[in-house]
Amino acid sequence: MEVLAYLIPISLTLGAVGLIGFLYTVRSNQYDDPDGDSRRILSDEWDDRPKP
Amino acid sequence: MTAQLPQSAAACPGCLAAPAQAVELPPEPARLALSLPGIHCQGCIAGVERVLNGYPGITSARVNLTLKRAMIEAEADVNAVDLLPVLADAGYEAYELDPGALRATQTDRAGRDLLMRLAVAGFASMNVMLLSVSVWSGAADATRDMFHWISAAITLPAIAFSAQPFFRNAWSALRARKLNMDVPIVLAIVLALVTSLWETALSGKHAYFDAAIALTFFLLAGRYLDYRTRAAARSAAEELAALEVPRAWRLVNGVEAEVSVADLAVGDLIRVRPGGRMPIDGVVEEGQSELDRSLLTGETLPVFAEPGQAVSAGEVNLTGPLTIRATAVGQETSLHRMADLVAIAESGRSNYTSLADRAAKLYAPGVHILSALSFLGWYLYTWDMRTALNIAAAVLIITCPCALGLAVPAVTTAASGRLFRKGMLIKDATALERLAAVDTVVFDKTGTLTAGAPDLTNLGDHGRRELEVALALAEISAHPLSRALTQAAREAGIKPAALTDITEVPGYGTQALWQGRRVRLGRGAWVGAKEATGTVAWLGIEGDAPRAFTFTDALRAGAEEAVAALIADGKDVLLMSGDTTHAVEALAKRLCITKWVAEALPEDKAARITMLSEEGRHVLMVGDGLNDTTALSAAHVSISPASALDAARVASDIVLLGTDLKPIPEALGVADRAVRRIRENFQIATVYNVIAVPLAVAGLATPLIAALAMSASSITVSLNALRLR
Numbered sequence: 001m002e003v004l005a006y007l008i009p010i011s012l013t014l015g016a017v018g019l020i021g022f023l024y025t026v027r028s029n030q031y032d033d034p035d036g037d038s039r040r041i042l043s044d045e046w047d048d049r050p051k052p
Numbered sequence: 053m054t055a056q057l058p059q060s061a062a063a064c065p066g067c068l069a070a071p072a073q074a075v076e077l078p079p080e081p082a083r084l085a086l087s088l089p090g091i092h093c094q095g096c097i098a099g100v101e102r103v104l105n106g107y108p109g110i111t112s113a114r115v116n117l118t119l120k121r122a123m124i125e126a127e128a129d130v131n132a133v134d135l136l137p138v139l140a141d142a143g144y145e146a147y148e149l150d151p152g153a154l155r156a157t158q159t160d161r162a163g164r165d166l167l168m169r170l171a172v173a174g175f176a177s178m179n180v181m182l183l184s185v186s187v188w189s190g191a192a193d194a195t196r197d198m199f200h201w202i203s204a205a206i207t208l209p210a211i212a213f214s215a216q217p218f219f220r221n222a223w224s225a226l227r228a229r230k231l232n233m234d235v236p237i238v239l240a241i242v243l244a245l246v247t248s249l250w251e252t253a254l255s256g257k258h259a260y261f262d263a264a265i266a267l268t269f270f271l272l273a274g275r276y277l278d279y280r281t282r283a284a285a286r287s288a289a290e291e292l293a294a295l296e297v298p299r300a301w302r303l304v305n306g307v308e309a310e311v312s313v314a315d316l317a318v319g320d321l322i323r324v325r326p327g328g329r330m331p332i333d334g335v336v337e338e339g340q341s342e343l344d345r346s347l348l349t350g351e352t353l354p355v356f357a358e359p360g361q362a363v364s365a366g367e368v369n370l371t372g373p374l375t376i377r378a379t380a381v382g383q384e385t386s387l388h389r390m391a392d393l394v395a396i397a398e399s400g401r402s403n404y405t406s407l408a409d410r411a412a413k414l415y416a417p418g419v420h421i422l423s424a425l426s427f428l429g430w431y432l433y434t435w436d437m438r439t440a441l442n443i444a445a446a447v448l449i450i451t452c453p454c455a456l457g458l459a460v461p462a463v464t465t466a467a468s469g470r471l472f473r474k475g476m477l478i479k480d481a482t483a484l485e486r487l488a489a490v491d492t493v494v495f496d497k498t499g500t501l502t503a504g505a506p507d508l509t510n511l512g513d514h515g516r517r518e519l520e521v522a523l524a525l526a527e528i529s530a531h532p533l534s535r536a537l538t539q540a541a542r543e544a545g546i547k548p549a550a551l552t553d554i555t556e557v558p559g560y561g562t563q564a565l566w567q568g569r570r571v572r573l574g575r576g577a578w579v580g581a582k583e584a585t586g587t588v589a590w591l592g593i594e595g596d597a598p599r600a601f602t603f604t605d606a607l608r609a610g611a612e613e614a615v616a617a618l619i620a621d622g623k624d625v626l627l628m629s630g631d632t633t634h635a636v637e638a639l640a641k642r643l644c645i646t647k648w649v650a651e652a653l654p655e656d657k658a659a660r661i662t663m664l665s666e667e668g669r670h671v672l673m674v675g676d677g678l679n680d681t682t683a684l685s686a687a688h689v690s691i692s693p694a695s696a697l698d699a700a701r702v703a704s705d706i707v708l709l710g711t712d713l714k715p716i717p718e719a720l721g722v723a724d725r726a727v728r729r730i731r732e733n734f735q736i737a738t739v740y741n742v743i744a745v746p747l748a749v750a751g752l753a754t755p756l757i758a759a760l761a762m763s764a765s766s767i768t769v770s771l772n773a774l775r776l777r
Binding site: 004011012015016018019022023026027032033034035036039040042045 | 167
């Protein structure tokens, strides 16, 4: 049962990483244009160099 | 030579014509918004952005495909109007939006807030649920206590953060000495937390941390769905409002300057071009023209306007340019004064209680009494505070309106989504429920059942010679009757006659010389004929008797089908219009509507609807004009087409986005099914409670049973709602 001492903190940490990641995407307006973002990735316009 | 030109920083040809003071302002970056209804793929995004970013003066432009909109950061001298032809050349349909009216959509704080609370609650409930699974599968002694303590450590802060909306709502309800659905929710959450902490401290077997946090999660999901539906409707309604950019041309010392309508003052001289809408109430100072008042009064016949004539905001100038002296601006205009009437009419409708509120009113006291009774019963039976409190908490958790909180939002979200795809925008949360109760439908005529554009009816009565002359005269005018005549004659293959000296006399008609004879097309009195009933334009050829061209109002697409379907459904259909008896009667006959009222004033319309409501009928009002606004608010539920005045759209619960009326009977059907689903969902939730509550009262409910009953009922309710899609 000692293994619980590692496993529970690990699982909680991993969950928290997911939660913080989600909160970051919400805060940085990544859900404002879901249709457009899924299409933009298909454009080959900035394939050779990043958009300035 | 160049030194004589005024120095101008304008980068576009349109701005050179603008007055100097606009350029003298410090150049602050402007934010422009364009609506792009035609874009659909990554090629369109790249194309529009390339065009806009290549335009001089634009610092950045970004397309939002979800909203079909482009937001542009540009220098102050870039006008959105100048961008439209550039985009049209590149093949993209674009419309200017008023960025001021869109502000609320951008700062969508409330939605983001709710989403974060939902995420935190979801994270916490998943972890606590996993810990609880180990307890249910047999963890004992120190391990169980440790799991309970960890659960407590996760649940307490998570609930403190995510359940805040419920705490706030419950508190405000209690302060008003009322009970809403949030009061039992908060009581259940708090009681569950207190007893669980107590149990954990005494290393007891049962803790309800998982139930408390799962409850919060499911209820927040319901709230979020509800919010999303309303936000989508609000954003679409805002876009409709933003398409009408409030702008006017003010005359200062004989020079025209473009200003925002908000900056106009009483006494200002304003120039209104043909086709433009009056931004203010005023008096005609200069010019002759005709005015289209159909949106305000429902009359189809244009009214003659000359100096001294009073005009009111919302009227459309048809033929000649007019100079208006403002007598009332902004909130003082007749358009805005109508809002007061609307507010009075609306107070009647706010009495409507939604199905969910009615259920909560029955439900909340029942739950509290049941929980209190089981506490009392067990306390008197065992004299053990701990057992009694435990059982009371179990009863509260199991009866908690989890499914009830999801039942209504899940169904309204599904139904609104379905109607939105059919071109209907549900603006009000309870509009669907009210729509389902409708048994009487009242239609307005002009602009609602009719398209507001005339149709020539007696083309065959005239000789080829007259038609050729009439076509030549009609072609140069933008008057709606002339346009209809041109279109009909062109379709019949008529070629225009050769005329000389063609002039348009604003307010009267057009005249010219044809083979040495004076020919005129226009008003009866001007052409030399007596006025006739109905919508008529007269053609006068010198030496001949004047000939009449008669018009009727063209029906809106789907009007016949919609009325026929409503009558077939057994609804009572009425026609109410401010137009003349002659015109209304003709239309009623054509659509087989037996009950009609003509020449109705706005107050008459509202009074008649109130009368119908007092007879116990549920009236659906469909209208578009300012004269319908009070009637729209007085009705049980109301629909207006997207072409309606802003005031009418605000007053109505549902906006028709297309030009077709056919979705109306379908919407009634969808609303009917939606309400049936809501009732079914309430029944499902009741069945779960009937099974689980006796177990809880008998003290047999373990946290496992509570979790199962709650999750299972929430999921069944959501799935049942999704069947509506």
